[in-house]
Each structure stands twice: as structure tokens, then as C-alpha cells.
Amino acid sequence: MKLSSLKLFPTTGHPLRSFGWIGLAAVAWLLLYNLIQPLADWLAYSALGLDPASQLGSSVAFFLYDVPKILLLLSGMIFVISVIRTFFSPERTRALLGGKREGLGNFMAAALGIVTPFCSCSAVPLFIGFVESGIPLGVTFSFLIAAPTINEVAIVMLFGLFGWKVAGLYIASGLVIATMAGIIIGRMKMERDVEDFVWQIQSSGSEIFESLTWEQRFARAWESVKEIVGKVWLYVVIGIAVGAGIHGYMPEDALVSIMGKNAWWSVPVAVLMGVPLYSNAAGVIPIVSALMEKGASLGTVLAFMMAVVGLSLPEVIILRRVLKPRLIAVFVGVVALAIIVTGYLFNFVM
Amino acid sequence: MLTIKVLGSGCANCKKLESVTRQAIAKLGIEAEVIKVTEYPDIMKYKIMSTPGLVVDEKVVSSGRIPSEAEITTFLTSALAV
Numbered sequence: 175m176k177l178s179s180l181k182l183f184p185t186t187g188h189p190l191r192s193f194g195w196i197g198l199a200a201v202a203w204l205l206l207y208n209l210i211q212p213l214a215d216w217l218a219y220s221a222l223g224l225d226p227a228s229q230l231g232s233s234v235a236f237f238l239y240d241v242p243k244i245l246l247l248l249s250g251m252i253f254v255i256s257v258i259r260t261f262f263s264p265e266r267t268r269a270l271l272g273g274k275r276e277g278l279g280n281f282m283a284a285a286l287g288i289v290t291p292f293c294s295c296s297a298v299p300l301f302i303g304f305v306e307s308g309i310p311l312g313v314t315f316s317f318l319i320a321a322p323t324i325n326e327v328a329i330v331m332l333f334g335l336f337g338w339k340v341a342g343l344y345i346a347s348g349l350v351i352a353t354m355a356g357i358i359i360g361r362m363k364m365e366r367d368v369e370d371f372v373w374q375i376q377s378s379g380s381e382i383f384e385s386l387t388w389e390q391r392f393a394r395a396w397e398s399v400k401e402i403v404g405k406v407w408l409y410v411v412i413g414i415a416v417g418a419g420i421h422g423y424m425p426e427d428a429l430v431s432i433m434g435k436n437a438w439w440s441v442p443v444a445v446l447m448g449v450p451l452y453s454n455a456a457g458v459i460p461i462v463s464a465l466m467e468k469g470a471s472l473g474t475v476l477a478f479m480m481a482v483v484g485l486s487l488p489e490v491i492i493l494r495r496v497l498k499p500r501l502i503a504v505f506v507g508v509v510a511l512a513i514i515v516t517g518y519l520f521n522f523v524m
Numbered sequence: 525m526l527t528i529k530v531l532g533s534g535c536a537n538c539k540k541l542e543s544v545t546r547q548a549i550a551k552l553g554i555e556a557e558v559i560k561v562t563e564y565p566d567i568m569k570y571k572i573m574s575t576p577g578l579v580v581d582e583k584v585v586s587s588g589r590i591p592s593e594a595e596i597t598t599f600l601t602s603a604l605a606v
Contacts, residue, residue: 264573264588291588295535296574298564303573375568394589492533495564 192389203250207243214239233422240335240414240460245407247334248327252402255326256395260386262290264300267317271309276360277353279309280316284352287320288345294322294489301496302372311368312360318493319509320352323484327406327456332479335463343520344476351480351512358508367501406456413457417464424468433470440474441517445510448481455483477517485509526556526603531567531577531587534560538576541590545578548596554604581606 217238218224224231267286274282292300297318304314324345333341386394433440451458462475485506494502528545532538542558549556561567561579570579574588578596580603585591591599 268573291574293535293537293574293588295533295537296588298533299567299575300573302564302568303571371565375565397589495533 192392196392203246207246210239210242210246214242229422231422233418236421237414237418240418241411244331244334244410244414244460245403248330248403248406248410249399251330251333252326253395253399256398257391259289259291259398260391260394262286264290264292264296264303266290268304268307268309271304271313271317272307274313276310276312276357279313280353280356280360281349283309283313283316283356284320284349287317287352288324290317290321292321294486294492297489297492298495301493302375305368305372306375310360311365312356312358314356315359315505316352316356319355319484320348322486322489323352323480324348325455325483327402328459328479328483331410331456331459335460336466340472340476343472344479347476347516347520348480348484351484351509351516355508355512359504362504364501364504367498367504369496369498372496409455409457410460413460416457417460420461420464421467424464431469433465433474435471435473435521437474440471441477441514441521444474444478444517445481445485445513448478449485450487451482455479458482471521473517473520473522476520477513480513480516481510484513526554526600527559527581528556528600529559529561529570529577529579531561531570531572531579532575533562533564533567535575537590541576541578544590544593545596548593548600551593552597552600554600556600 214235218231218235219226222234224234226232226235267283267290270286271279271283301314301318304317305311329341329345332344431437433444448458459479462470462478466472466475490502490506493505497505528549530538530542530545532541538560542560546558549558567575567577570577570584572584572587576590577587578585578591578599580599583603585599586595
């Protein structure tokens with residue numbers, strides 16, 4: 175995939191021209207998207223001559239349909255999300271959160287966590303920047319929990335493989351978990367457990383606020399599509415291949431006893447298993463989606479997903495630079511507990 | 525001579541920013557010193573909230589992203605013109 179050589183947007187030219195290109199790209203995207211199903215069926219059943227009723231046939235058709243569908247969805251939706259994100263920056267989010275009280279501040283921080291561009295490698299400067307400007311620790315944590323948990327790749331893949339209801343539930347529970355966990359951490363008054371050097375830094379003050387043209391926004395969004403899709407596409411393909419195998423070969427209801435809603439221990443186990451799987455969120459979702467078809471329950475699956483993206487080992491290690499071990503432990507413990515509670519809640523309600 | 529600083533704790537994006545910056549310098553054929561700033565207290569002196577950051581002659585020109593080589597070339601030439 176030679177994405178890096180693609181240059182969709184010329185950096186000069188009339189601004190309307192870039193809107194023209196976007197329009198064309200959207201039409202092409204829609205056409206392609208609607209062609210996937212007939213093409214996948216034709217390839218699997220006519221070109222390869224597989225029997226739709228056979229295990230191999232249904233696995234292959236599933237794979238040929240899901241891979242292009244998910245990759246197209248990822249490209250299109252990440253482009254849109256990235257354009258929206260060019261209107262936000264950590265600096266602007268910090269300014270919006272300044273002086274907000276507990277509760278509302280936590281919820282706003284969690285919501286802004288979705289739209290603010292964030293990479294866990296920037297967690298430390300962001301943490302210092304927030305805390306230094308007087309944003310309470312609990313509100314800062316609401317942001318730090320929501321930003322990686324309500325992750326754009328996870329949202330798009332949940333939407334593509336489970337539908338908008340599950341994607342919506344995922345976003346809503348991510349918001350609730352981040353808000354609640356932030357409030358709890360804030361109430362624990364753990365300012366002493368932030369590394370001392372953080373309090374000595376004088377960082378608040380002038381910032382660069384950029385004003386971008388639409389062309390620049392589109393160009394940046396396209397850059398992030400290339401970066402994100404370039405990073406996850408292989409995991410997506412592998413994940414869907416495994417998922418397709420499960421879809422075709424595993425008997426129905428095989429997992430009801432171990433991952434169904436009556437297996438009480440499945441939620442904590444799912445959370446424990448999810449933590450080390452960080453970088454593979456893109457590959458995990460298609461597998462999980464196939465497992466759900468075979469009897470795994472929604473609460474267990476959502477808890478697993480949240481643990482995969484929200485509680486990642488690399489982020490914990492990075493945050494250790496600014497948080498003392500006690501606060502790290504509280505952070506991981508509170509988030510894990512919140513995820514487990516959410517998992518049970520969905521298992522009982524649904 | 526320009527003094528260029530790449531701010532970041534050594535993540536993949538920081539390394540990429542450094543190499544793009546070096547490319548831009550080499551193509552322009554200018555003299556510049558590239559310094560990597562990896563300690564958080566030092567990084568935070570530049571008041572950025574996301575890494576990697578790029579500093580040309582003590583002025584922050586970008587943060588939280590990897591500008592294209594063309595963009596970096598513009599940063600460098602405008603710093604030279606001052």
C-alpha cells in the first residue's frame with residue numbers, strides 16, 4: 175500500500191477546488207461502498223465457485239465483504255472526524271475547561287476527549303499543561319480516560335460490524351465511565367501523588383493558536399487518514415480473517431456457557447485479557463464481533479473493548495513519569511472497576 | 525546558523541519529525557544544529573501541550589503533528605530571513 179506517495183490536495187489553488195475534490199471523493203466512496211456486497215458475492219460464489227451454504231463459502235464471502243467495507247468506512251469516517259478535530263486543540267480544550275466545576279467539568283472533559291486530537295505519547299505534556307493551568311486533577315483524569323477509550327478506530331469498527339446502536343452505547347458508556355472515574359479520583363484528593371516536578375513547571379501562558387484554511391484542514395485530515403489506516407489495516411485484515419473463520423466454522427451458541435451473560439466471571443476476565451492487547455484494538459473487534467454471534471454477551475464484549483483501548487500498558491508507563499505509584503494504582507483500579515460495572519450493567523439490562 | 529530543537533520524549537513521531545527536519549536542512553543546504561529535547565521539564569519550557577514539537581531559534585513553530593518537508597522548509601527560510 176503506497177499511501178505515502180498519494181497527494182490528494184494541492185497546497186495552492188482556489189479554496190472551492192478542494193471542496194470540489196471532496197465532493198467527487200464522496201461520490202466515488204458511496205459508489206464503491208455499494209459495490210462491495212455484489213462484488214464479494216460474485217467473487218466468492220461465481221469466480222471461486224464456492225457454495226454459499228458451505229462453511230468455507232460463508233467464511234470467504236464474509237472476509238471478502240468485511241475487509242473492503244471496514245477499510246472504506248475507516249478511511250471515510252476518519253477523514254470526517256479528522257476535519258472536525260482540526261477545530262480543536264489541547265490548548266483550546268484547556269481554555270474551555272478552565273474554571274468549570276466538578277461534575278460539569280468532568281463531563282465536558284470527557285466529551286472534549288473525543289474531539290481533541292490526542293496521542294498517548296502526548297499524555298505527559300497534556301497532563302502537565304492541564305494541571306498547571308489550575309484544572310482539577312479529577313477533571314484532567316476524565317479527559318485522560320475518555321481520549322483513548324472513545325477512540326475513532328474503535329467507534330468506526332463497532333459501527334461497521336455491530337451497527338450504530340452498539341457504537342452509540344460504546345460512546346455513551348465511555349463518557350459515563352470517564353466522568354465518574356474522574357469525579358472519584360478528584361474526590362480522593364491525591365494532589366500529593368503527582369510527581370513533584372510537575373508543580374514546579376511554569377508552563378501556562380502564551381500558546382500558538384493556528385487559524386487554518388479549509389484546504390489545510392482537508393490536507394491534514396488526509397494525512398491522518400493515511401497515518402491511521404496505514405497503521406491499522408494489517409490488523410484489520412488479520413482480525414477479519416480470524417473472525418471469518420469463527421463465523422464459518424464455530425458452531426452456534428458455542429460460547430454461551432463461557433462468554434454468555436450468565437457466566438458472571440466473564441466480565442472481569444474480559445477486562446484482564448483486554449489490558450495487554452492495546453495496539454491490536456483494530457484486530458480485536460472483528461474477532462469479538464464473530465464471538466458475539468456465537469453467544470458472547472454484549473456487556474462482556476463492551477467491557478473487553480474498553481479495556482483494550484482505555485487501559486493500555488504503554489499509557490500507564492508513560493503516565494508513571496508524572497504520577498506516583500499510588501495514583502497510578504488508583505487510576506487503573508478505578509477505571510477497571512468502572513468498566514466491569516458497565517459490563518455487568520449491559521449484561522443484566524440487555 | 526539556525527538552532528533547531530525537536531521536543532519529544534523519544535516516541536516514533538519525534539524520530540520521524542527529526543528525520544524530516546534533517547532532510548529539509550540538507551535540501552536547503554543551510555547550516556543548522558538539530559538538538560533533541562527529551563526531558564519533560566525542558567520540553568514544558570516551550571509551553572506546548574502535545575509532542576512532537578518543533579522549535580526554530582527558540583520559537584515554537586509546530587506541536588502535536590509532523591509538518592511536511594515543504595512546511596518545514598518554509599519555517600526554516602522565514603527564520604533565516606529575519
